[in-house]
Amino acid sequence: MKESDISKLRFGTTMLKKGFAKMQKGGVVMDVTNADQARIAEDSSAVAVMALERVPADIRADGGVARMADPAIIQEIMDEVSIPVMAKVRIGHFVEAQALESLGVDMIDESEVLTPADPFYHVDKRKFTIPFVCGCRNLGEAVRRIWEGAAMIRTKGEAGTGNIIEAIRHQRMVTGMIRTLKDMDKTDLHKLAEEYTQSYVNSIKTLTNQKIEKNTIVFEEYRYDNVLKEVVGILKEIKELQRLPVVNFAAGGIATPADAAIMMQLGSDGVFVGSGIFKSDNPKERAKAIVEAVSHYDEPDIIAKISKNLGEAMPGIEIGTIPPEQMLQERGW
Amino acid sequence: MVRKVSIGVLGIQGAISEHIASMKAALKETNTSGKVFVVNHKEKMTDIDALIIPGGESTTISRVLHKSDLYNIISKRIKENNLPIMGTCAGCVILSKELSDNVKDVKLLNAMDMQVERNAFGRQKESFEKPIDIQGFSSPYNAVFIRAPIIKKIWGKCKVLAKIDKKIIMARQNNTLAVSFHPELTNDLRIHKYFLDMV
Numbered sequence: 001m002k003e004s005d006i007s008k009l010r011f012g013t014t015m016l017k018k019g020f021a022k023m024q025k026g027g028v029v030m031d032v033t034n035a036d037q038a039r040i041a042e043d044s045s046a047v048a049v050m051a052l053e054r055v056p057a058d059i060r061a062d063g064g065v066a067r068m069a070d071p072a073i074i075q076e077i078m079d080e081v082s083i084p085v086m087a088k089v090r091i092g093h094f095v096e097a098q099a100l101e102s103l104g105v106d107m108i109d110e111s112e113v114l115t116p117a118d119p120f121y122h123v124d125k126r127k128f129t130i131p132f133v134c135g136c137r138n139l140g141e142a143v144r145r146i147w148e149g150a151a152m153i154r155t156k157g158e159a160g161t162g163n164i165i166e167a168i169r170h171q172r173m174v175t176g177m178i179r180t181l182k183d184m185d186k187t188d189l190h191k192l193a194e195e196y197t198q199s200y201v202n203s204i205k206t207l208t209n210q211k212i213e214k215n216t217i218v219f220e221e222y223r224y225d226n227v228l229k230e231v232v233g234i235l236k237e238i239k240e241l242q243r244l245p246v247v248n249f250a251a252g253g254i255a256t257p258a259d260a261a262i263m264m265q266l267g268s269d270g271v272f273v274g275s276g277i278f279k280s281d282n283p284k285e286r287a288k289a290i291v292e293a294v295s296h297y298d299e300p301d302i303i304a305k306i307s308k309n310l311g312e313a314m315p316g317i318e319i320g321t322i323p324p325e326q327m328l329q330e331r332g333w
Numbered sequence: 334m335v336r337k338v339s340i341g342v343l344g345i346q347g348a349i350s351e352h353i354a355s356m357k358a359a360l361k362e363t364n365t366s367g368k369v370f371v372v373n374h375k376e377k378m379t380d381i382d383a384l385i386i387p388g389g390e391s392t393t394i395s396r397v398l399h400k401s402d403l404y405n406i407i408s409k410r411i412k413e414n415n416l417p418i419m420g421t422c423a424g425c426v427i428l429s430k431e432l433s434d435n436v437k438d439v440k441l442l443n444a445m446d447m448q449v450e451r452n453a454f455g456r457q458k459e460s461f462e463k464p465i466d467i468q469g470f471s472s473p474y475n476a477v478f479i480r481a482p483i484i485k486k487i488w489g490k491c492k493v494l495a496k497i498d499k500k501i502i503m504a505r506q507n508n509t510l511a512v513s514f515h516p517e518l519t520n521d522l523r524i525h526k527y528f529l530d531m532v
Contacts, residue, residue, distance in 0.1 A: 009461040016460045019348075019479050019518045023389050023422070026346035045397055047346060047390040082436060082451060083390055084480065106457035106480070129458045295345060295373075295397055 012129030017151035020131050021247040024048060024270055028291050031055050031274040035080040044287035048084040051077040056113045056160030057275035065115045068096040071103050091332045092118025101130050109133045112331035113159045120203040124220045125149030137170045137329055139177035140196045143234050146246055153244055156329040157252015160275050162316035164253045166329060171250060171266045181239040193231040199333045200227060255313045257293030257306050264297035281311030337366045338532055341381040344371035345397045347389020351517040359525035375402045383417040383532040386424030388515050392439055395427050399440035411444045417508040419528040425511040426451055426482050433485050445506045446489030453483040467495045470523060476514040483513055
Protein backbone atom coordinates (compact mmCIF):
# COMPACT_ATOMS: atom_id res chain seq x y z
CA MET A 1 0.00 0.00 0.00
CA LYS A 2 1.21 3.47 -0.87
CA GLU A 3 1.40 5.98 1.92
CA SER A 4 0.01 9.37 1.02
CA ASP A 5 2.47 12.14 1.78
CA ILE A 6 1.38 15.25 3.62
CA SER A 7 2.63 17.71 1.00
CA LYS A 8 -0.57 18.30 -0.95
CA LEU A 9 -2.67 19.60 1.91
CA ARG A 10 -5.23 22.31 1.32
CA PHE A 11 -6.18 24.50 4.29
CA GLY A 12 -9.03 26.95 4.87
CA THR A 13 -11.21 25.85 1.93
CA THR A 14 -14.93 26.63 1.83
CA MET A 15 -15.53 22.90 2.33
CA LEU A 16 -13.52 22.92 5.56
CA LYS A 17 -15.20 26.07 6.85
CA LYS A 18 -18.75 24.96 6.08
CA GLY A 19 -17.86 21.43 7.20
CA PHE A 20 -16.73 22.65 10.61
CA ALA A 21 -20.10 24.39 11.05
CA LYS A 22 -21.93 21.18 10.02
CA MET A 23 -20.17 19.29 12.81
CA GLN A 24 -21.82 21.68 15.30
CA LYS A 25 -25.37 20.84 14.17
CA GLY A 26 -27.77 19.64 16.84
CA GLY A 27 -25.57 21.15 19.51
CA VAL A 28 -25.39 23.98 22.03
CA VAL A 29 -22.60 26.58 22.03
CA MET A 30 -22.23 28.19 25.44
CA ASP A 31 -20.78 31.60 26.39
CA VAL A 32 -18.07 31.24 29.05
CA THR A 33 -15.79 33.79 30.70
CA ASN A 34 -13.21 31.56 32.43
CA ALA A 35 -11.81 28.02 32.56
CA ASP A 36 -14.21 26.88 35.32
CA GLN A 37 -17.22 27.84 33.26
CA ALA A 38 -15.66 26.20 30.19
CA ARG A 39 -15.26 22.98 32.18
CA ILE A 40 -18.93 23.10 33.21
CA ALA A 41 -19.92 23.66 29.57
CA GLU A 42 -17.86 20.73 28.29
CA ASP A 43 -19.12 18.45 31.09
CA SER A 44 -22.66 19.43 30.12
CA SER A 45 -21.96 18.20 26.54
CA ALA A 46 -21.77 21.60 24.85
CA VAL A 47 -20.47 21.24 21.25
CA ALA A 48 -18.30 24.35 21.63
CA VAL A 49 -17.73 27.32 23.91
CA MET A 50 -17.68 31.03 23.10
CA ALA A 51 -14.84 32.65 25.06
CA LEU A 52 -15.71 36.13 26.32
CA GLU A 53 -14.60 38.65 28.92
CA ARG A 54 -18.18 39.42 29.92
CA VAL A 55 -21.47 37.75 28.99
CA PRO A 56 -23.86 39.94 26.96
CA ALA A 57 -26.05 40.76 29.99
CA ASP A 58 -23.02 42.32 31.70
CA ILE A 59 -21.88 44.09 28.52
CA ARG A 60 -25.35 45.59 28.31
CA ALA A 61 -25.32 46.63 31.97
CA ASP A 62 -21.78 48.04 31.91
CA GLY A 63 -22.15 50.13 28.74
CA GLY A 64 -19.06 51.67 27.12
CA VAL A 65 -17.13 50.11 24.23
CA ALA A 66 -17.05 46.30 24.17
CA ARG A 67 -14.04 44.78 22.36
CA MET A 68 -12.45 41.42 21.62
CA ALA A 69 -11.68 39.52 24.85
CA ASP A 70 -8.22 39.49 26.42
CA PRO A 71 -6.32 36.73 24.54
CA ALA A 72 -5.07 35.45 27.93
CA ILE A 73 -8.64 34.57 28.89
CA ILE A 74 -9.26 32.91 25.52
CA GLN A 75 -6.00 30.94 25.83
CA GLU A 76 -6.91 29.78 29.34
CA ILE A 77 -10.22 28.47 28.01
CA MET A 78 -8.53 26.79 24.99
CA ASP A 79 -6.16 25.02 27.38
CA GLU A 80 -9.02 23.79 29.56
CA VAL A 81 -11.34 22.05 27.06
CA SER A 82 -11.02 19.75 24.05
CA ILE A 83 -14.19 20.99 22.34
CA PRO A 84 -13.86 23.88 19.83
CA VAL A 85 -13.41 27.38 21.19
CA MET A 86 -15.00 30.36 19.44
CA ALA A 87 -14.46 34.05 20.20
CA LYS A 88 -16.02 37.35 19.15
CA VAL A 89 -14.66 40.27 17.16
CA ARG A 90 -16.21 43.67 16.58
CA ILE A 91 -18.09 44.10 13.29
CA GLY A 92 -15.51 44.98 10.63
CA HIS A 93 -12.50 44.66 12.94
CA PHE A 94 -10.36 42.41 10.75
CA VAL A 95 -7.26 42.87 12.91
CA GLU A 96 -9.03 41.47 15.97
CA ALA A 97 -9.95 38.57 13.67
CA GLN A 98 -6.34 38.13 12.52
CA ALA A 99 -5.24 38.05 16.16
CA LEU A 100 -7.83 35.40 17.05
CA GLU A 101 -6.84 33.29 14.04
CA SER A 102 -3.21 33.46 15.08
CA LEU A 103 -4.20 32.46 18.62
CA GLY A 104 -5.85 29.35 17.15
CA VAL A 105 -9.53 29.81 17.99
CA ASP A 106 -11.70 27.46 15.92
CA MET A 107 -14.38 29.90 14.78
CA ILE A 108 -14.84 33.68 14.91
CA ASP A 109 -18.15 35.35 15.70
CA GLU A 110 -18.30 38.76 14.04
CA SER A 111 -20.75 39.98 16.59
CA GLU A 112 -23.15 42.85 17.20
CA VAL A 113 -22.77 42.14 20.93
CA LEU A 114 -19.45 44.01 20.72
CA THR A 115 -19.29 47.66 19.66
CA PRO A 116 -18.96 47.87 15.84
CA ALA A 117 -15.55 49.00 14.57
CA ASP A 118 -16.20 49.80 10.90
CA PRO A 119 -19.16 52.00 9.85
CA PHE A 120 -18.96 50.79 6.22
CA TYR A 121 -17.93 47.16 6.00
CA HIS A 122 -18.12 43.83 7.71
CA VAL A 123 -14.99 41.65 7.66
CA ASP A 124 -14.06 40.02 4.32
CA LYS A 125 -14.30 36.53 5.77
CA ARG A 126 -13.01 34.82 2.63
CA LYS A 127 -9.53 36.05 3.48
CA PHE A 128 -9.31 33.89 6.61
CA THR A 129 -8.39 30.25 7.11
CA ILE A 130 -10.77 29.74 10.02
CA PRO A 131 -14.55 29.94 9.63
CA PHE A 132 -16.86 32.78 10.75
CA VAL A 133 -20.35 32.89 12.18
CA CYS A 134 -22.38 36.09 11.77
CA GLY A 135 -25.71 37.33 13.07
CA CYS A 136 -28.72 38.32 10.97
CA ARG A 137 -32.19 39.74 11.43
CA ASN A 138 -33.49 38.91 7.97
CA LEU A 139 -32.61 37.16 4.73
CA GLY A 140 -30.80 40.19 3.29
CA GLU A 141 -28.31 40.29 6.16
CA ALA A 142 -27.88 36.51 6.01
CA VAL A 143 -27.17 36.60 2.26
CA ARG A 144 -24.64 39.43 2.57
CA ARG A 145 -22.76 37.62 5.34
CA ILE A 146 -22.77 34.38 3.32
CA TRP A 147 -21.48 36.24 0.28
CA GLU A 148 -18.71 37.73 2.44
CA GLY A 149 -17.73 34.17 3.38
CA ALA A 150 -19.58 33.33 6.63
CA ALA A 151 -19.72 29.55 7.16
CA MET A 152 -22.53 29.79 9.67
CA ILE A 153 -25.42 32.18 10.30
CA ARG A 154 -27.23 32.81 13.56
CA THR A 155 -30.19 34.94 14.44
CA LYS A 156 -29.19 38.12 16.23
CA GLY A 157 -32.10 38.03 18.63
CA GLU A 158 -31.53 40.59 21.36
CA ALA A 159 -28.52 39.38 23.33
CA GLY A 160 -28.36 39.66 27.10
CA THR A 161 -32.11 40.05 27.58
CA GLY A 162 -33.20 36.48 28.34
CA ASN A 163 -36.13 37.36 26.09
CA ILE A 164 -36.74 35.01 23.15
CA ILE A 165 -39.04 37.27 21.13
CA GLU A 166 -36.36 38.83 18.91
CA ALA A 167 -34.70 35.48 18.09
CA ILE A 168 -38.10 34.14 17.02
CA ARG A 169 -38.76 37.30 15.02
CA HIS A 170 -35.47 36.94 13.14
CA GLN A 171 -35.89 33.21 12.52
CA ARG A 172 -39.39 33.78 11.14
CA MET A 173 -38.20 36.71 9.02
CA VAL A 174 -35.59 34.49 7.40
CA THR A 175 -37.75 31.41 6.86
CA GLY A 176 -40.71 33.51 5.72
CA MET A 177 -38.63 35.21 3.05
CA ILE A 178 -37.08 31.91 1.94
CA ARG A 179 -40.58 30.59 1.29
CA THR A 180 -41.37 33.54 -1.00
CA LEU A 181 -38.29 32.74 -3.13
CA LYS A 182 -40.08 29.59 -4.31
CA ASP A 183 -42.31 31.54 -6.68
CA MET A 184 -39.70 34.00 -7.87
CA ASP A 185 -38.44 33.92 -11.45
CA LYS A 186 -35.05 35.03 -12.69
CA THR A 187 -36.06 38.69 -12.96
CA ASP A 188 -37.45 38.76 -9.41
CA LEU A 189 -34.31 37.12 -8.02
CA HIS A 190 -32.17 39.67 -9.83
CA LYS A 191 -34.23 42.54 -8.40
CA LEU A 192 -33.90 41.08 -4.91
CA ALA A 193 -30.14 40.69 -5.35
CA GLU A 194 -29.95 44.37 -6.33
CA GLU A 195 -31.88 45.28 -3.20
CA TYR A 196 -29.70 43.06 -1.00
CA THR A 197 -26.45 44.49 -2.38
CA GLN A 198 -27.61 48.11 -2.04
CA SER A 199 -25.71 48.50 1.25
CA TYR A 200 -22.37 47.93 -0.52
CA VAL A 201 -23.38 50.53 -3.10
CA ASN A 202 -24.37 53.01 -0.38
CA SER A 203 -21.05 52.56 1.41
CA ILE A 204 -18.98 53.20 -1.70
CA LYS A 205 -21.17 56.20 -2.64
CA THR A 206 -20.50 57.74 0.77
CA LEU A 207 -16.79 57.03 0.50
CA THR A 208 -16.14 58.17 -3.06
CA ASN A 209 -19.10 60.30 -4.11
CA GLN A 210 -18.93 58.47 -7.47
CA LYS A 211 -21.59 57.07 -9.74
CA ILE A 212 -21.64 53.29 -9.47
CA GLU A 213 -20.90 51.40 -12.71
CA LYS A 214 -20.83 47.68 -13.36
CA ASN A 215 -17.08 47.55 -12.92
CA THR A 216 -16.91 49.79 -9.82
CA ILE A 217 -15.05 48.12 -6.97
CA VAL A 218 -17.59 48.17 -4.15
CA PHE A 219 -15.89 46.12 -1.43
CA GLU A 220 -12.28 44.97 -1.07
CA GLU A 221 -11.32 43.78 -4.59
CA TYR A 222 -14.86 42.84 -5.69
CA ARG A 223 -16.56 44.53 -8.67
CA TYR A 224 -20.23 45.42 -8.38
CA ASP A 225 -21.31 43.16 -11.27
CA ASN A 226 -19.51 40.20 -9.69
CA VAL A 227 -21.06 40.83 -6.28
CA LEU A 228 -24.46 40.98 -7.91
CA LYS A 229 -23.88 37.79 -9.91
CA GLU A 230 -22.69 35.87 -6.86
CA VAL A 231 -25.58 37.10 -4.72
CA VAL A 232 -28.01 35.94 -7.42
CA GLY A 233 -26.24 32.58 -7.23
CA ILE A 234 -26.71 32.40 -3.45
CA LEU A 235 -30.40 33.31 -3.81
CA LYS A 236 -30.88 30.58 -6.43
CA GLU A 237 -29.30 28.07 -4.08
CA ILE A 238 -31.58 29.17 -1.23
CA LYS A 239 -34.62 28.98 -3.51
CA GLU A 240 -33.63 25.44 -4.49
CA LEU A 241 -32.73 24.18 -1.00
CA GLN A 242 -35.54 26.09 0.72
CA ARG A 243 -33.10 26.82 3.53
CA LEU A 244 -29.87 28.74 3.98
CA PRO A 245 -26.90 27.06 2.26
CA VAL A 246 -24.94 27.20 5.53
CA VAL A 247 -25.68 25.99 9.04
CA ASN A 248 -28.17 28.24 10.81
CA PHE A 249 -28.20 28.57 14.62
CA ALA A 250 -30.43 30.55 16.96
CA ALA A 251 -29.02 33.12 19.37
CA GLY A 252 -29.99 36.14 21.41
CA GLY A 253 -32.36 35.57 24.31
CA ILE A 254 -32.41 31.81 24.90
CA ALA A 255 -32.87 31.25 28.66
CA THR A 256 -34.77 27.96 29.09
CA PRO A 257 -34.88 24.42 27.61
CA ALA A 258 -38.23 25.31 26.02
CA ASP A 259 -36.67 28.43 24.41
CA ALA A 260 -33.98 26.22 22.86
CA ALA A 261 -36.54 23.66 21.68
CA ILE A 262 -38.86 26.24 20.09
CA MET A 263 -35.93 27.59 18.03
CA MET A 264 -35.16 24.03 16.87
CA GLN A 265 -38.81 23.44 15.95
CA LEU A 266 -38.73 26.69 13.97
CA GLY A 267 -35.88 25.28 11.88
CA SER A 268 -32.63 26.20 13.65
CA ASP A 269 -29.78 23.69 13.36
CA GLY A 270 -28.60 24.36 16.94
CA VAL A 271 -28.40 27.14 19.50
CA PHE A 272 -26.03 29.61 21.14
CA VAL A 273 -26.74 30.36 24.79
CA GLY A 274 -25.12 33.53 26.01
CA SER A 275 -26.08 34.89 29.40
CA GLY A 276 -28.82 32.27 29.86
CA ILE A 277 -26.63 29.71 31.59
CA PHE A 278 -24.18 31.52 33.83
CA LYS A 279 -26.64 34.27 34.80
CA SER A 280 -29.11 31.66 36.08
CA ASP A 281 -29.41 30.12 39.58
CA ASN A 282 -28.05 26.72 38.68
CA PRO A 283 -25.77 26.85 35.63
CA LYS A 284 -24.75 23.15 35.69
CA GLU A 285 -28.28 21.79 35.66
CA ARG A 286 -29.56 24.43 33.25
CA ALA A 287 -26.69 23.77 30.81
CA LYS A 288 -27.41 20.02 30.79
CA ALA A 289 -31.14 20.61 30.41
CA ILE A 290 -30.65 22.93 27.42
CA VAL A 291 -28.39 20.35 25.71
CA GLU A 292 -31.05 17.68 26.22
CA ALA A 293 -33.75 20.02 24.97
CA VAL A 294 -31.84 20.50 21.70
CA SER A 295 -31.39 16.73 21.25
CA HIS A 296 -35.06 16.04 22.04
CA TYR A 297 -36.66 19.24 20.80
CA ASP A 298 -39.74 17.48 19.42
CA GLU A 299 -40.47 15.37 22.50
CA PRO A 300 -42.74 17.34 24.87
CA ASP A 301 -42.49 14.68 27.64
CA ILE A 302 -38.74 15.15 27.82
CA ILE A 303 -38.94 18.96 27.65
CA ALA A 304 -41.43 18.90 30.56
CA LYS A 305 -39.26 16.55 32.59
CA ILE A 306 -35.96 18.40 32.13
CA SER A 307 -37.56 21.80 32.80
CA LYS A 308 -38.45 20.79 36.38
CA ASN A 309 -36.67 22.37 39.37
CA LEU A 310 -34.01 24.26 37.44
CA GLY A 311 -34.27 27.23 39.77
CA GLU A 312 -34.59 30.82 38.55
CA ALA A 313 -33.72 31.56 34.93
CA MET A 314 -31.70 34.71 34.25
CA PRO A 315 -33.65 37.92 34.95
CA GLY A 316 -35.28 39.01 31.70
CA ILE A 317 -35.69 42.40 30.05
CA GLU A 318 -38.83 43.54 28.24
CA ILE A 319 -37.66 44.70 24.79
CA GLY A 320 -39.90 47.81 24.88
CA THR A 321 -37.98 49.16 27.89
CA ILE A 322 -34.63 49.19 26.04
CA PRO A 323 -33.71 52.62 24.62
CA PRO A 324 -33.36 52.34 20.79
CA GLU A 325 -29.65 53.24 20.87
CA GLN A 326 -29.04 50.25 23.16
CA MET A 327 -30.63 47.69 20.81
CA LEU A 328 -27.69 45.44 19.88
CA GLN A 329 -29.50 43.94 16.87
CA GLU A 330 -29.45 47.31 15.09
CA ARG A 331 -25.68 47.04 14.75
CA GLY A 332 -24.35 45.89 11.37
CA TRP A 333 -26.36 45.86 8.16
CA MET B 334 -30.23 -10.70 -6.36
CA VAL B 335 -32.70 -8.38 -4.76
CA ARG B 336 -31.66 -7.24 -1.35
CA LYS B 337 -33.23 -4.74 0.95
CA VAL B 338 -31.20 -3.01 3.58
CA SER B 339 -32.14 -0.79 6.43
CA ILE B 340 -29.44 1.65 7.52
CA GLY B 341 -29.62 3.86 10.59
CA VAL B 342 -27.65 7.05 11.19
CA LEU B 343 -27.14 7.76 14.89
CA GLY B 344 -29.14 10.95 15.41
CA ILE B 345 -27.59 12.62 18.44
CA GLN B 346 -25.55 15.48 17.00
CA GLY B 347 -23.39 16.37 14.00
CA ALA B 348 -23.51 15.72 10.24
CA ILE B 349 -26.57 13.47 10.32
CA SER B 350 -28.45 14.71 7.24
CA GLU B 351 -25.24 14.61 5.16
CA HIS B 352 -24.76 10.88 5.89
CA ILE B 353 -28.40 10.18 5.10
CA ALA B 354 -28.10 11.96 1.76
CA SER B 355 -24.81 10.19 0.88
CA MET B 356 -26.09 6.75 1.83
CA LYS B 357 -29.35 7.27 -0.08
CA ALA B 358 -27.31 8.24 -3.13
CA ALA B 359 -25.09 5.16 -2.66
CA LEU B 360 -28.15 2.89 -2.50
CA LYS B 361 -29.49 4.44 -5.67
CA GLU B 362 -26.22 4.15 -7.59
CA THR B 363 -25.76 0.51 -6.60
CA ASN B 364 -29.39 -0.36 -7.37
CA THR B 365 -29.89 -1.49 -3.79
CA SER B 366 -33.35 -1.17 -2.38
CA GLY B 367 -33.56 -0.09 1.20
CA LYS B 368 -34.05 2.79 3.55
CA VAL B 369 -31.86 5.19 5.48
CA PHE B 370 -33.17 6.91 8.59
CA VAL B 371 -32.22 8.69 11.81
CA VAL B 372 -31.83 6.49 14.88
CA ASN B 373 -32.71 8.57 17.92
CA HIS B 374 -34.95 6.15 19.89
CA LYS B 375 -34.42 2.54 20.88
CA GLU B 376 -37.47 1.49 18.79
CA LYS B 377 -35.57 2.56 15.67
CA MET B 378 -32.81 0.04 16.48
CA THR B 379 -35.04 -3.02 16.10
CA ASP B 380 -34.96 -3.39 12.33
CA ILE B 381 -31.61 -1.90 11.34
CA ASP B 382 -29.01 -3.90 9.40
CA ALA B 383 -26.24 -1.36 9.83
CA LEU B 384 -25.43 1.83 11.71
CA ILE B 385 -23.48 4.98 10.84
CA ILE B 386 -22.05 7.11 13.63
CA PRO B 387 -21.53 10.56 12.09
CA GLY B 388 -18.98 13.27 12.65
CA GLY B 389 -19.75 15.90 15.25
CA GLU B 390 -18.26 16.54 18.67
CA SER B 391 -17.09 13.23 20.13
CA THR B 392 -17.52 14.37 23.76
CA THR B 393 -21.09 15.48 23.07
CA ILE B 394 -22.11 12.41 21.06
CA SER B 395 -20.52 9.91 23.47
CA ARG B 396 -21.93 11.52 26.61
CA VAL B 397 -25.45 11.89 25.24
CA LEU B 398 -25.28 8.35 23.79
CA HIS B 399 -24.15 6.89 27.10
CA LYS B 400 -27.02 8.54 28.95
CA SER B 401 -29.59 7.19 26.47
CA ASP B 402 -30.79 3.60 26.32
CA LEU B 403 -29.26 3.30 22.83
CA TYR B 404 -25.81 2.72 24.33
CA ASN B 405 -26.63 -0.70 25.80
CA ILE B 406 -28.51 -1.85 22.72
CA ILE B 407 -25.65 -0.91 20.38
CA SER B 408 -23.03 -2.42 22.74
CA LYS B 409 -24.97 -5.69 22.90
CA ARG B 410 -25.17 -5.96 19.12
CA ILE B 411 -21.46 -5.20 18.82
CA LYS B 412 -20.70 -8.05 21.25
CA GLU B 413 -22.96 -10.40 19.28
CA ASN B 414 -21.08 -9.24 16.19
CA ASN B 415 -24.24 -8.70 14.18
CA LEU B 416 -24.22 -4.95 13.55
CA PRO B 417 -22.00 -3.48 10.82
CA ILE B 418 -21.02 0.04 11.90
CA MET B 419 -19.22 2.86 10.11
CA GLY B 420 -17.91 5.66 12.31
CA THR B 421 -16.58 8.85 10.75
CA CYS B 422 -14.42 11.38 12.64
CA ALA B 423 -16.19 11.59 16.04
CA GLY B 424 -17.73 8.20 15.15
CA CYS B 425 -14.23 6.79 14.65
CA VAL B 426 -13.32 8.00 18.15
CA ILE B 427 -16.40 6.39 19.69
CA LEU B 428 -15.76 2.99 18.02
CA SER B 429 -12.31 2.68 19.62
CA LYS B 430 -11.25 0.86 22.78
CA GLU B 431 -8.83 3.51 24.04
CA LEU B 432 -8.14 7.20 23.75
CA SER B 433 -4.55 8.43 23.92
CA ASP B 434 -5.53 11.48 25.98
CA ASN B 435 -7.68 9.43 28.34
CA VAL B 436 -10.45 12.00 28.70
CA LYS B 437 -12.68 11.29 31.65
CA ASP B 438 -16.34 10.53 31.09
CA VAL B 439 -15.99 9.85 27.36
CA LYS B 440 -17.68 6.49 27.09
CA LEU B 441 -16.48 4.46 24.12
CA LEU B 442 -18.23 1.60 22.33
CA ASN B 443 -15.13 -0.67 22.43
CA ALA B 444 -15.92 -2.05 18.98
CA MET B 445 -12.42 -1.98 17.45
CA ASP B 446 -8.92 -2.94 18.61
CA MET B 447 -7.50 0.53 18.29
CA GLN B 448 -6.29 3.55 20.23
CA VAL B 449 -7.39 6.94 18.89
CA GLU B 450 -5.86 10.36 19.37
CA ARG B 451 -8.42 13.16 19.16
CA ASN B 452 -7.70 16.44 17.31
CA ALA B 453 -4.43 14.83 16.21
CA PHE B 454 -3.64 17.38 13.48
CA GLY B 455 -4.46 20.37 15.70
CA ARG B 456 -7.21 22.95 15.80
CA GLN B 457 -9.53 24.16 13.01
CA LYS B 458 -6.87 26.25 11.26
CA GLU B 459 -4.89 23.01 10.75
CA SER B 460 -7.93 21.24 9.25
CA PHE B 461 -7.22 20.23 5.64
CA GLU B 462 -8.33 18.45 2.47
CA LYS B 463 -6.06 16.03 0.69
CA PRO B 464 -6.26 13.27 -1.93
CA ILE B 465 -5.37 10.00 -0.21
CA ASP B 466 -4.82 6.41 -1.30
CA ILE B 467 -7.18 3.84 0.17
CA GLN B 468 -6.51 0.11 -0.05
CA GLY B 469 -8.69 -1.42 -2.76
CA PHE B 470 -9.58 1.95 -4.35
CA SER B 471 -8.28 2.39 -7.88
CA SER B 472 -7.77 6.16 -7.68
CA PRO B 473 -7.13 8.73 -4.91
CA TYR B 474 -9.96 9.86 -2.66
CA ASN B 475 -10.28 13.54 -1.67
CA ALA B 476 -10.49 13.32 2.10
CA VAL B 477 -11.75 16.17 4.31
CA PHE B 478 -10.14 16.31 7.75
CA ILE B 479 -11.84 18.62 10.28
CA ARG B 480 -10.14 18.70 13.68
CA ALA B 481 -9.66 15.06 12.83
CA PRO B 482 -8.52 12.19 15.01
CA ILE B 483 -5.96 9.56 13.98
CA ILE B 484 -5.79 5.91 14.84
CA LYS B 485 -2.61 5.82 16.88
CA LYS B 486 -2.30 2.08 17.50
CA ILE B 487 -4.06 -1.02 16.29
CA TRP B 488 -3.87 -4.60 17.50
CA GLY B 489 -5.79 -7.87 17.25
CA LYS B 490 -8.06 -8.13 14.23
CA CYS B 491 -7.98 -4.46 13.25
CA LYS B 492 -6.57 -3.81 9.75
CA VAL B 493 -5.24 -0.57 8.24
CA LEU B 494 -6.94 0.71 5.06
CA ALA B 495 -5.31 4.12 4.67
CA LYS B 496 -2.49 6.20 6.09
CA ILE B 497 -1.29 9.74 5.74
CA ASP B 498 2.35 10.39 6.60
CA LYS B 499 2.50 7.15 8.68
CA LYS B 500 -0.67 8.12 10.57
CA ILE B 501 -3.56 5.66 10.28
CA ILE B 502 -6.73 7.38 9.10
CA MET B 503 -8.94 4.45 8.07
CA ALA B 504 -9.21 0.94 9.48
CA ARG B 505 -11.49 -2.07 9.44
CA GLN B 506 -12.19 -4.85 11.88
CA ASN B 507 -14.59 -7.52 10.58
CA ASN B 508 -17.81 -5.60 9.91
CA THR B 509 -16.75 -2.36 11.57
CA LEU B 510 -15.22 0.56 9.65
CA ALA B 511 -13.44 3.54 11.20
CA VAL B 512 -12.76 6.64 9.09
CA SER B 513 -11.04 9.64 10.64
CA PHE B 514 -12.24 12.07 7.93
CA HIS B 515 -15.63 13.04 6.46
CA PRO B 516 -16.83 11.05 3.42
CA GLU B 517 -20.32 12.52 4.01
CA LEU B 518 -19.15 16.02 3.00
CA THR B 519 -18.08 15.17 -0.56
CA ASN B 520 -19.88 13.74 -3.57
CA ASP B 521 -17.50 10.79 -3.83
CA LEU B 522 -19.65 7.87 -2.64
CA ARG B 523 -16.98 5.17 -2.73
CA ILE B 524 -16.66 4.88 1.04
CA HIS B 525 -20.42 4.65 1.54
CA LYS B 526 -20.52 1.98 -1.19
CA TYR B 527 -17.61 0.14 0.46
CA PHE B 528 -19.57 0.11 3.74
CA LEU B 529 -22.70 -1.05 1.90
CA ASP B 530 -20.70 -4.04 0.65
CA MET B 531 -19.88 -4.89 4.27
CA VAL B 532 -23.58 -4.96 5.22
